[in-house]
Amino acid sequence: MRQSIVWRVWWRVLLAVPLAAAACVWGTGPDWVVVPGFIGVGSLGVPLEVLSAPDTVNAGEPFNIVVTTFGSSSCTRAAGANSSVSGLSASIVPLDSVLRGDVVCTDDLKPFPRDVSLTFGTAGQGLIAVTGRSRVGDTTVTRSIVVR
Numbered sequence: 001m002r003q004s005i006v007w008r009v010w011w012r013v014l015l016a017v018p019l020a021a022a023a024c025v026w027g028t029g030p031d032w033v034v035v036p037g038f039i040g041v042g043s044l045g046v047p048l049e050v051l052s053a054p055d056t057v058n059a060g061e062p063f064n065i066v067v068t069t070f071g072s073s074s075c076t077r078a079a080g081a082n083s084s085v086s087g088l089s090a091s092i093v094p095l096d097s098v099l100r101g102d103v104v105c106t107d108d109l110k111p112f113p114r115d116v117s118l119t120f121g122t123a124g125q126g127l128i129a130v131t132g133r134s135r136v137g138d139t140t141v142t143r144s145i146v147v148r
Helices: 002-026
Strands: 031-036 063-071 076-086 089-100 110-118 124-134 137-147
Touching: 031 124, 063 076, 063 089, 063 124, 076 110, 089 110
Parallel strands: 089 124
Antiparallel strands: 031 089, 063 110, 076 089, 124 137
16 A cells, blocks of 8 residues: 555656656647748858749739748748738738747758749739748848839
8 A cells, every 4th residue: 555655656757757847848839920021141141041033923813832931840830921012013911820939949050932923913023022021130131023
């Protein structure tokens, strides 16, 4: 009987220690929040390719571009983008879901690409502007495109 009680206490201790340690590491628990994506330059000043788009598109026809954000491979996920087109100007804000709270994230820059569909209604010189975060605040990357 005595051995049974000791055994139950031992298992409770074994279960409680990892749970208590996890509570200390995570505090009240991590939360995923959606924020504008990180599009700033990478480590050592190496530029990262944020926007991939065709050189020429047809007016009135949808086309896809790829917008890439960067973040920790363990604490970042692509979460789409907000986009709008006015005349020959397109504005895009890529969104990422990032883990916030008392968590430890890897210190790497993994790319998080996402497709964005745009349509320019008239012919001319189009401009695509992607606005996101960088190490020094908001930053914008632009790209000209021919619309036939």
